[in-house]
Amino acid sequence: MLKRAMFRCGPLCSRVFAVEFDLHTKPLYFTLSSSPQVLHGDHQQLFGDCGKLFSLYVHSENRIEKARMYAEIKHKLSTRGCDVFEASSFMPNVRNSVLKGFFVRDKSTTCLSKEVLKSLQQQKVSVCVFSYEREGQHCWQEMWSAVNHVEESVKQYIKPAAAAEHHPSTLSISNSDVFYCMDEAYKVLQECADIIPESKEVLKLVDEQLKTTRGNGFPVIVIEGLDATGKTTLTEALRQSLNATLLKSPPQCLAPFRQRFDSEPPLIRRAFYALGNYITATHIAKESLRAPVIVDRYWHSTAAYAIATAVGGRVENLPKPDSELYVWPEDLLQPDLVLLLTVSPEERVRRLRDRGQDKTTEEAELEINQLFRLKVEEAYKRIQNPSCITVDASPSPQEVLKQVHHLIRNKCHL
Ligand SMILES: Nc1ncnc2c1ncn2[C@@H]1O[C@H](COP(=O)(O)OP(=O)(O)OP(=O)(O)O)[C@@H](O)[C@H]1O
Numbered sequence: 001m002l003k004r005a006m007f008r009c010g011p012l013c014s015r016v017f018a019v020e021f022d023l024h025t026k027p028l029y030f031t032l033s034s035s036p037q038v039l040h041g042d043h044q045q046l047f048g049d050c051g052k053l054f055s056l057y058v059h060s061e062n063r064i065e066k067a068r069m070y071a072e073i074k075h076k077l078s079t080r081g082c083d084v085f086e087a088s089s090f091m092p093n094v095r096n097s098v099l100k101g102f103f104v105r106d107k108s109t110t111c112l113s114k115e116v117l118k119s120l121q122q123q124k125v126s127v128c129v130f131s132y133e134r135e136g137q138h139c140w141q142e143m144w145s146a147v148n149h150v151e152e153s154v155k156q157y158i159k160p161a162a163a164a165e166h167h168p169s170t171l172s173i174s175n176s177d178v179f180y181c182m183d184e185a186y187k188v189l190q191e192c193a194d195i196i197p198e199s200k201e202v203l204k205l206v207d208e209q210l211k212t213t214r215g216n217g218f219p220v221i222v223i224e225g226l227d228a229t230g231k232t233t234l235t236e237a238l239r240q241s242l243n244a245t246l247l248k249s250p251p252q253c254l255a256p257f258r259q260r261f262d263s264e265p266p267l268i269r270r271a272f273y274a275l276g277n278y279i280t281a282t283h284i285a286k287e288s289l290r291a292p293v294i295v296d297r298y299w300h301s302t303a304a305y306a307i308a309t310a311v312g313g314r315v316e317n318l319p320k321p322d323s324e325l326y327v328w329p330e331d332l333l334q335p336d337l338v339l340l341l342t343v344s345p346e347e348r349v350r351r352l353r354d355r356g357q358d359k360t361t362e363e364a365e366l367e368i369n370q371l372f373r374l375k376v377e378e379a380y381k382r383i384q385n386p387s388c389i390t391v392d393a394s395p396s397p398q399e400v401l402k403q404v405h406h407l408i409r410n411k412c413h414l
């Protein structure tokens with residue numbers, strides 16, 4: 001079964017592998033060769049360091065199963081005290097050719113990872129073990145099995161490869177992390193209906209919404225931004241000052257299901273948020289006939305967070321600014337104006353602290369989160385049609401409101 005799945009993904013020798021060895025640089029790329037290849041620099045550091053080195057890849061024809069298994073492995077490995085690097089194998093420029101996995105380095109004397117590997121071996125996971133020959137400075141991989149430890153004696157040598165033009169994760173974002181039409185997100189929840197009963201309730205709520213097209217009504221203004229940038233404060237002030245209707249995405253009717261879907265892997269979680277936007281869209285269409293509408297988060301949030309999560313490491317790994325991945329879904333109601341609130345990282349932390357965020361979460365605001373925030377903000381800015389206008393939200397709430405009124409007057413003639 002495993003071999004058949006791997007065969008379908010293309011022969012190993014034609015695939016490129018990428019390991020997120022250092023989040024601040026490009027992934028480390030390599031291919032497989034039948035002859036030994038001398039390793040230098042980062043390749044030598046990854047493959048030549050002490051400790052046992054493994055790679056794990058999930059194979060399943062069922063995308064829901066695959067996504068959940070991947071998340072489960074990630075969780076299992078993160079609690080074992082090993083070094084875990086996200087990895088992928090792909091065919092250059094071939095969409096949906098990506099297999100996601102991990103590199104695991106276990107430096108413990110008790111071989112903590114072994115137990116995890118054994119439990120995974122029963123599942124649709126391929127495990128390779130790496131061996132490094134110090135004198136010849138080369139490394140090879142072999143398939144691993146819980147019984148024999150090395151299943152096949154065929155050695156495949158690591159051969160450094162040039163960096164791919166586009167980060168491999170960008171090959172699988174469309175309709176896995178970001179959904180470009182409602183039907184694609186709908187299908188995901190249909191596929192998980194048996195294992196996540198709440199999916200049926202969400203789909204029922206989607207079905208109940210009338211398919212609406214927007215008439216010539218009042219302006220629709222979306223307020224976007226990272227958490228604690230002041231969206232709630234501003235949207236409430238706008239509601240009062242413009243006599244507007246305030247909506248949110250996800251809408252209130254999905255609130256009882258949000259926690260459930262937040263605990264699911266990106267494929268399922270993002271499909272849930274995507275459907276939330278379509279429900280909010282029908283509310284926008286209706287309410288904008290009566291008054292201006294202010295929306296707290298919408299598609300920009302769904303796409304920006306999804307892209308920033310899917311793409312590992314640094315901002316440079318994001319899809320290029322002209323990528324089709326930033327294009328607004330054709331079947332989703334468009335707002336008239338999208339404003340992106342930004343504040344400095346220091347000011348955000350201050351606001352989070354003042355809001356009473358607990359110490360643990362605050363402490364989690366470390367560099368890795370800083371990288372993530374930079375990617376979310378950059379992805380927000382790259383989204384097209386409609387693109388967003390950045391608003392410096394550092395001044396006082398009154399000042400921010402004044403700036404925003406000015407923009408709304410100019411852009412929406414309100
Ligand atoms: N312009 C401002 N200057 C100083 N503090 C502000 C400003 N706007 C909001 N705050 C404060 O910052 C904190 C976060 O604001 P708010 O809840 O409006 O942000 P948010 O973007 O809605 O956050 P989240 O997305 O996490 O719900 C609150 O304590 C709020 O009182």
Ligand SMILES: Nc1ccn([C@H]2C[C@H](O)[C@@H](COP(=O)(O)O)O2)c(=O)n1
Binds near residue numbers: 227276277298301306
């Ligand atoms: N339309 C939306 C709204 C929210 N999200 C996701 C993105 C973040 O993970 C999280 C932030 O929401 P908050 O904590 O501010 O309520 O929810 C989304 O994907 N799409």
